[in-house]
Amino acid sequence: MWAGLAVVVLWASAFPAIQVAAPAMGAIGLSFARLAVATVALVAFAAITRARLPRPRDLGWIAACGFFGMAAYQLLLNTGELAVPAGTASIIVAAAPLVSVAVARVLFRERVSPVMIAGSAIALGGVAFVCLARTGVSLSASVWIVVAAMVVQGIYHPLQRPLLARYSSVEVACYAMVAGTVMTLPLVPFDLGGLLGAGPGPWLAAVYLGLLPSAAGFVLWAYAVARMPVVVSTSLLYLVPPVAVLIAWVWLGELPVPAELLGGAVVIVGVAVISWAARARRR
Numbered sequence: 450m451w452a453g454l455a456v457v458v459l460w461a462s463a464f465p466a467i468q469v470a471a472p473a474m475g476a477i478g479l480s481f482a483r484l485a486v487a488t489v490a491l492v493a494f495a496a497i498t499r500a501r502l503p504r505p506r507d508l509g510w511i512a513a514c515g516f517f518g519m520a521a522y523q524l525l526l527n528t529g530e531l532a533v534p535a536g537t538a539s540i541i542v543a544a545a546p547l548v549s550v551a552v553a554r555v556l557f558r559e560r561v562s563p564v565m566i567a568g569s570a571i572a573l574g575g576v577a578f579v580c581l582a583r584t585g586v587s588l589s590a591s592v593w594i595v596v597a598a599m600v601v602q603g604i605y606h607p608l609q610r611p612l613l614a615r616y617s618s619v620e621v622a623c624y625a626m627v628a629g630t631v632m633t634l635p636l637v638p639f640d641l642g643g644l645l646g647a648g649p650g651p652w653l654a655a656v657y658l659g660l661l662p663s664a665a666g667f668v669l670w671a672y673a674v675a676r677m678p679v680v681v682s683t684s685l686l687y688l689v690p691p692v693a694v695l696i697a698w699v700w701l702g703e704l705p706v707p708a709e710l711l712g713g714a715v716v717i718v719g720v721a722v723i724s725w726a727a728r729a730r731r732r
Contacts, residue, residue, distance in 0.1 A: 453673040453685040456666050461692035463662035464535035465700045467527055470654035473647040475640030476527035477633070479655055482644065484519060484630040486659025491623040491668070500620045510612050511624045518605030518667075519629020522598055524636075529595035536703055539693035540579045541595045543716065546686050547573060548603025557610060559678060564726035572687040572719025579690060579712030606682075609674055618671035626667065684723040687716045 470479045503511055530538050547569055553559040612621045637644065647655075674682045691713030697703040 452669040453677070453682055454688075456670045456673065457685055457688045457692055459662045459666040459669075460686075461539060461689045462696050463658055463666075464530070464539045464693045465697040465703075466654045466658050466662070467530045467538075468535045468697075468701060470647070470651040470658070471527045471531055473643060473651040474655060475643035476524060476531065477636045478640035478644035478647070479527050479651075479658075480520070480523035481630070481633045481637050481640075482652070482655040483523060483658040483663055484626060484633055486656050487663035487667070488623075488626045488630045490660055490664040491619070491626050494664075495619060495623045498619060500623060501616065503616070503620075503624050507612060507615065510608065511628050514605060514608050514612065514621070514625040515628025515632060517601045517608065519625055520632040521601045522605065523629070524633070525594050525598035525601065529591050529598060532589065532591035533595050534703055535697040535701060536690070536694040536705065536709065537579075538595050538598075539697075540576050540690040540712075541592070542599045542602060543576045543687050543690045544573060545599045545603035545606070546684055548600055549606040552604055553607040553610075556607060559607075562726055564729075565723050568684070568719045568722030568726060570719075571722060572684070572716050575712045575715030575717075575719060576687070576690065577712075578715060579694075579709045582706050582708030582712060606674065609671055613671060613675040618668050618675060621671045622664070622667040626663070681723065684720050687720045690716060 467479065470482075474482060526538065526542070533541075550559075550561055550565075550569065554561055609621055609625075612624070616624070670682075673685075691710075694703070694705045694709055694713065698705055
């Protein structure tokens, strides 16, 4: 549980950091810089800990994780946040657990109780409430791009389960990050100017994104997913928007409106209901 909560803070801080780096580096440039920094850190750590190489039969799952969780998610979110506020983007992405639960149900036949469904509905209602509070944001193309980022992130979470049954959390995060970096590399020439011309501020934000929300965050997330049901682990992600709104307020001056704070409280209630239902079912 503590690993999942640490991920909440790290991933919440990623949304305002993207707003700092993306305008200067470009969506593709930031994606590659973030993934490359995370890949170097994870490969170095994997070498120190003598991580295993993946077996050929698992390369398909690794490619899927790299595409959905790393390459596609980074590119879509960075592009969307060029126009969508950090707090609002985090709220949209918070709906990813609902996609994860559906995928886990279809692929792995994971059981979902009526109480868990009710908790998801409460949390999603809080997400919708906060979205409506942002009156300046309409359903523009940028918003739909962030929605697409939410969908691919939701698909990614349960795809780790078969790999985590055979590999450590560090190994799975490293494999997926390397795959995502390789997939993003051919797109770099489209944003090469921004990547090379960005100042120290955007680069510091990109390095931070690579080392903490990406490298440390995905290792901790894989650790959490391996030890909790998908519906429980992904429900923690509903806590990201309230934390992201707070960080964006402190870092970027994006002042939250009272309706956003109320919606964040509703999200927390939904998470509590899902966690309680999961504990009751295990007992």
